Amino acid sequence: MHATYTVVILAGLGLCAAGQNQLLTPFVNLFIGTETGANGGSGGNAFPGAAIPHAMAKVGIDVDITPRQAGYISLDGSITGISLLHDEGTGGNTAGGYGNFPLSPVTNCNFTLCPVAIDDRKSARVPGTDAAQPGYFTSSLNNGAKIEATSTRRAGLIRFTYQNWTNNLNHVVVDLTNDLQRSFQGGSLQFDPSSKRVKLGGTYLQSYGPSNYTVFGCYDFQQPLTAFGTWNGTTIKPNATSLNFPYPTTGVQAGLILSFTVDNNRSILARFGVSFLSSDQACSNAESEIPTWDWNAVQSSSASKWEDVLNRIQIDTAKENSTIVELLYSSLYRSALVPANLTGENPYWDNTHPFFDALFCSWDTFRTVHPLLSLLSPVEWGGIVSAYVDGWRHTGYIPECRSNTKDGYVQGGSDGMPILGDFAVKYGKNAAQLGVDPADLWQALVDTAENTPPNWYTRLSILTVGRQNTAWKLFGYIPTDYNDPLSTGLETREASRSLEYALGDFAVRQAGIALGKSSETAAIYANRSMNFVNLFDPNVTSDGFTGFMQRKFPNGTFAFSDPVDCSPLDTVGHSCARGTDNNVGFYESSSWEYSFFAPQSMATIIELMGGNDTFINRVNHYFDAGYFLAGNEPGFEMPWAYHYANRPDLSARRVRDVVFTNFNTGIGGLPGNDDSGAMASLLVFHILGLYPVPSSTQLLIGSPLLSSYTLSNDFFRTHTRVTVNGFDPTGVVAQPANSSRVYVQSVMINGVEAASRCWIDFNDLVGASNEIEIQVTNVLGDALGCGDGPNALPDSLATGGFKF
Ligand SMILES: *[C@@H]1O[C@H](CO)[C@@H](O)[C@H](O)[C@H]1NC(C)=O
Ligand SMILES: *[C@@H]1O[C@H](CO)[C@@H](O)[C@H](O)[C@H]1NC(C)=O
Ligand SMILES: *[C@@H]1O[C@H](CO)[C@@H](O)[C@H](O)[C@H]1NC(C)=O
Ligand SMILES: *[C@@H]1O[C@H](CO)[C@@H](O)[C@H](O)[C@H]1NC(C)=O
Ligand SMILES: *[C@@H]1O[C@H](CO)[C@@H](O)[C@H](O)[C@H]1NC(C)=O
Ligand SMILES: *[C@@H]1O[C@H](CO)[C@@H](O)[C@H](O)[C@H]1NC(C)=O
Ligand SMILES: *[C@@H]1O[C@H](CO)[C@@H](O)[C@H](O)[C@H]1NC(C)=O
Ligand SMILES: *[C@@H]1O[C@H](CO)[C@@H](O)[C@H](O)[C@H]1NC(C)=O
Ligand SMILES: *[C@@H]1O[C@H](CO)[C@@H](O)[C@H](O)[C@H]1NC(C)=O
Ligand SMILES: *[C@@H]1O[C@H](CO)[C@@H](O)[C@H](O)[C@H]1NC(C)=O
Ligand SMILES: *[C@@H]1O[C@H](CO)[C@@H](O)[C@H](O)[C@H]1NC(C)=O
Ligand SMILES: *[C@@H]1O[C@H](CO)[C@@H](O)[C@H](O)[C@H]1NC(C)=O
Numbered sequence: 001m002h003a004t005y006t007v008v009i010l011a012g013l014g015l016c017a018a019g020q021n022q023l024l025t026p027f028v029n030l031f032i033g034t035e036t037g038a039n040g041g042s043g044g045n046a047f048p049g050a051a052i053p054h055a056m057a058k059v060g061i062d063v064d065i066t067p068r069q070a071g072y073i074s075l076d077g078s079i080t081g082i083s084l085l086h087d088e089g090t091g092g093n094t095a096g097g098y099g100n101f102p103l104s105p106v107t108n109c110n111f112t113l114c115p116v117a118i119d120d121r122k123s124a125r126v127p128g129t130d131a132a133q134p135g136y137f138t139s140s141l142n143n144g145a146k147i148e149a150t151s152t153r154r155a156g157l158i159r160f161t162y163q164n165w166t167n168n169l170n171h172v173v174v175d176l177t178n179d180l181q182r183s184f185q186g187g188s189l190q191f192d193p194s195s196k197r198v199k200l201g202g203t204y205l206q207s208y209g210p211s212n213y214t215v216f217g218c219y220d221f222q223q224p225l226t227a228f229g230t231w232n233g234t235t236i237k238p239n240a241t242s243l244n245f246p247y248p249t250t251g252v253q254a255g256l257i258l259s260f261t262v263d264n265n266r267s268i269l270a271r272f273g274v275s276f277l278s279s280d281q282a283c284s285n286a287e288s289e290i291p292t293w294d295w296n297a298v299q300s301s302s303a304s305k306w307e308d309v310l311n312r313i314q315i316d317t318a319k320e321n322s323t324i325v326e327l328l329y330s331s332l333y334r335s336a337l338v339p340a341n342l343t344g345e346n347p348y349w350d351n352t353h354p355f356f357d358a359l360f361c362s363w364d365t366f367r368t369v370h371p372l373l374s375l376l377s378p379v380e381w382g383g384i385v386s387a388y389v390d391g392w393r394h395t396g397y398i399p400e401c402r403s404n405t406k407d408g409y410v411q412g413g414s415d416g417m418p419i420l421g422d423f424a425v426k427y428g429k430n431a432a433q434l435g436v437d438p439a440d441l442w443q444a445l446v447d448t449a450e451n452t453p454p455n456w457y458t459r460l461s462i463l464t465v466g467r468q469n470t471a472w473k474l475f476g477y478i479p480t481d482y483n484d485p486l487s488t489g490l491e492t493r494e495a496s497r498s499l500e501y502a503l504g505d506f507a508v509r510q511a512g513i514a515l516g517k518s519s520e521t522a523a524i525y526a527n528r529s530m531n532f533v534n535l536f537d538p539n540v541t542s543d544g545f546t547g548f549m550q551r552k553f554p555n556g557t558f559a560f561s562d563p564v565d566c567s568p569l570d571t572v573g574h575s576c577a578r579g580t581d582n583n584v585g586f587y588e589s590s591s592w593e594y595s596f597f598a599p600q601s602m603a604t605i606i607e608l609m610g611g612n613d614t615f616i617n618r619v620n621h622y623f624d625a626g627y628f629l630a631g632n633e634p635g636f637e638m639p640w641a642y643h644y645a646n647r648p649d650l651s652a653r654r655v656r657d658v659v660f661t662n663f664n665t666g667i668g669g670l671p672g673n674d675d676s677g678a679m680a681s682l683l684v685f686h687i688l689g690l691y692p693v694p695s696s697t698q699l700l701i702g703s704p705l706l707s708s709y710t711l712s713n714d715f716f717r718t719h720t721r722v723t724v725n726g727f728d729p730t731g732v733v734a735q736p737a738n739s740s741r742v743y744v745q746s747v748m749i750n751g752v753e754a755a756s757r758c759w760i761d762f763n764d765l766v767g768a769s770n771e772i773e774i775q776v777t778n779v780l781g782d783a784l785g786c787g788d789g790p791n792a793l794p795d796s797l798a799t800g801g802f803k804f
């Protein structure tokens with residue numbers, strides 16, 4: 001490894017750092033969030049295998065126990081093989097998603113008697129041998145085989161090194177059928193002994209949605225072949241070269257077994273390619289991306305792509321707190337694993353536009369994953385946003401939860417809307433340069449906001465997913481106990497969906513202004529975005545606080561459910577998911593939590609709840625009583641909520657408490673599923689002392705957990721240095737002492753004091769040669785607040801905010 005990396009060029013656009021880039025991959029801990037069942041059921045489901053940023057190929061080992069959403073679990077379980085595709089941090093089916101075409105090294109058996117079925121061939125790990133760095137993964141099995149992997153976007157290399165080599169007693173099993181879910185529905189395998197090439201294709205179930213998908217693989221092997229055969233069940237058929245299971249097939253296990261001779265290295269090297277188009281395409285992906293089988297070239301190319309991503313936040317790694325350094329770069333790493341870049345691999349329509357998978361789900365990612373891309377990586381983000389727009393082009397609606405290439409279930413609103421709105425306000429003027437057609441971006445938003453698909457919730461025989469807009473426009477909320485004549489779909493989550501639809505309409509309002517639409521058009525969506533007030537029932541009381549969001553019947557009467565329902569304090573055990581047994585009206589969250597959810601007009605929420613003091617008491621109670629669940633997205637903004645009541649000092653304390661109580665560098669270091677990098681990107685923002693307001697150029701600002709950092713933007717090629725004057729290392733704890741300087745006293749932008757201590761404009765974080773200085777103090781209390789001017793508080797629609 002080199003000591004330093006100089007300028008790295010990505011996709012033709014130079015990220016010209018002011019100085020030399022630092023070597024940052026050594027600070028990435030890939031095992032954070034890989035514990036089984038930690039933190040109330042989820043260890044994080046993080047994927048620690050080999051991958052480039054936004055890779056399609058994510059190659060890693062899989063365990064035989066569940067839950068195993070990303071295939072991997074630290075410490076527990078035996079290894080069933082190393083497979084080629086994975087998700088990152090998702091929920092969904094507990095057996096996992098993807099995990100296709102595993103290879104397993106088997107040892108110490110005569111060819112025809114080897115264990116081939118998945119539970120026969122699996123092996124435990126040698127404790128302490130799992131190791132990983134960006135672009136590389138290794139693990140050693142008790143059966144004497146060491147596994148290593150490295151990869152490119154659609155291809156990779158896998159190496160097995162056998163501790164003891166005896167000719168004819170060491171083999172490789174290729175598995176056609178066992179994905180993580182064991183959901184094989186049909187497919188085929190062909191082996192050509194002369195070229196040592198294996199072509200595979202199979203159909204499997206997606207992990208969060210009603211559909212199946214078809215994927216293809218290709219393996220080539222480097223060492224001389226000595227024996228081969230297919231297997232079916234537990235039976236090996238020597239010299240057989242093909243298998244074919246027509247769709248639909250269930251309950252089979254089958255594949256290939258291969259033997260080689262090796263040199264003194266005792267290693268077998270396999271090259272793979274993957275594709276969603278054909279096995280020939282999978283082979284050609286392998287040939288074009290790894291033409292020379294050069295392991296070091298592949299691994300160092302992957303590492304340098306990661307250096308490029310990680311160097312978009314530069315810090316003095318020797319000076320800052322080492323725990324924060326590790327959390328920052330590990331989180332930045334996981335923030336860029338998905339969405340997965342399937343460009344050129346779209347099996348459903350033409351391939352001229354970018355295609356991305358693992359939009360899993362936008363409900364999880366709109367809050368922090370996409371805003372982090374907007375800050376650092378708009379060139380990459382442009383491709384991702386273009387793929388969202390292209391989804392609309394071919395289905396009529398913005399995709400919400402694409403997983404395994406197919407539409408997944410809709411969780412809440414249509415939360416691709418705030419993603420597109422965010423792009424419009426930040427890069428609307430540069431959209432075409434970033435590959436996004438602004439007219440199509442706008443039409444995608446309008447169609448998703450106006451049209452009603454026949455089934456808003458899931459794509460099965462009917463074509464697409466979206467929102468229940470007929471009801472939304474008719475009532476100004478999604479009514480409970482209402483059969484929409486125009487749109488079927490589970491009639492659940494009415495209350496939280498209404499709140500999310502309101503935010504979705506705010507996204508359209510914002511995009512409309514950014515893209516130069518008429519003020520009348522913007523006003524229509526501004527008006528609809530205030531509909532969240534329709535669900536605020538002033539008569540409901542809980543724990544002494546009055547006024548909560550509730551479901552409503554079509555006749556306007558509220559349908560009561562206890563605000564505690566579906567919170568961590570719910571003793572009844574309601575179903576709070578998407579099914580018809582959810583009779584509470586909120587998705588994966590409570591009325592206690594969702595009653596705060598209107599980032600487009602928090603001033604309205606404060607007024608409805610009875611003013612600033614009551615609001616502050618209520619936010620305190622929400623945390624202190626235990627309604628907050630750090631690992632779930634609806635609570636992401638809550639530690640920052642005090643900003644809206646003019647008390648950024650309280651946010652500074654709460655953010656620290658939330659970070660250090662819930663995140664650490666251990667395998668159980670995440671409070672919930674990483675959710676496609678949602679948790680990771682949230683932690684990056686907390687560390688930077690920023691929180692993005694959806695579909696707006698405002699970010700709430702607080703005191704960072706670093707003394708200084710420089711943000712680089714891959715489109716504007718700007719470098720913005722943020723310095724904390726008076727930075728206090730004693731404030732980098734859950735409960736800073738009263739003497740700790742953790743409160744923002746002033747924000748200076750290029751030497752000029754900013755109008756607010758509570759928010760900063762996006763353009764000031766990506767502008768040319770910006771210097772941001774944050775002065776911190778130890779004065780707790782309301783003396784400072786957000787500032788004295790008329791624009792000191794963060795914007796709210798109701799108080800005239802979000803002007804352009
Ligand atoms: C493999 O077969 C040979 C010859 O039959 C036998 O001597 C040997 O014990 C077998 N090895 C194993 C590991 O089964
Ligand atoms: C490898 O061989 C050594 C020496 O014979 C032996 O001690 C060890 O157990 C063997 N390892 C495996 C995995 O068979
Ligand atoms: C499953 O795959 C088969 C074969 O590709 C296809 O015909 C069928 O429509 C798929 N079913 C679903 C529910 O996706
Ligand atoms: C695999 O084995 C099953 C069960 O013995 C059998 O029904 C099936 O025909 C076999 N399929 C192939 C392709 O060999
Ligand atoms: C497989 O092919 C090899 C090489 O032609 C031959 O030696 C061997 O006997 C064959 N095995 C069987 C079971 O047909
Ligand atoms: C064996 O290992 C050496 C040293 O790591 C390496 O240079 C050589 O290329 C390897 N040979 C093969 C065939 O992999
Ligand atoms: C996606 O892949 C395409 C084709 O290789 C490439 O041009 C583009 O830069 C990639 N985008 C990301 C975000 O990885
Ligand atoms: C939205 O428009 C309706 C109909 O014109 C009006 O009654 C309502 O007061 C408006 N709401 C807001 C928040 O402006
Ligand atoms: C709240 O309760 C009062 C008194 O019972 C009643 O008059 C009023 O209509 C209720 N408001 C709502 C929104 O249900
Ligand atoms: C509204 O509808 C609900 C549910 O059908 C019913 O319980 C309630 O009494 C109705 N309210 C009025 C004012 O009619
Ligand atoms: C909350 O405090 C801010 C700042 O002092 C003030 O502008 C706002 O009017 C207050 N809100 C309410 C509802 O009293
Ligand atoms: C860094 O911060 C962590 C978390 O508060 C703390 O435990 C640790 O002592 C700090 N390290 C140093 C070197 O100050």
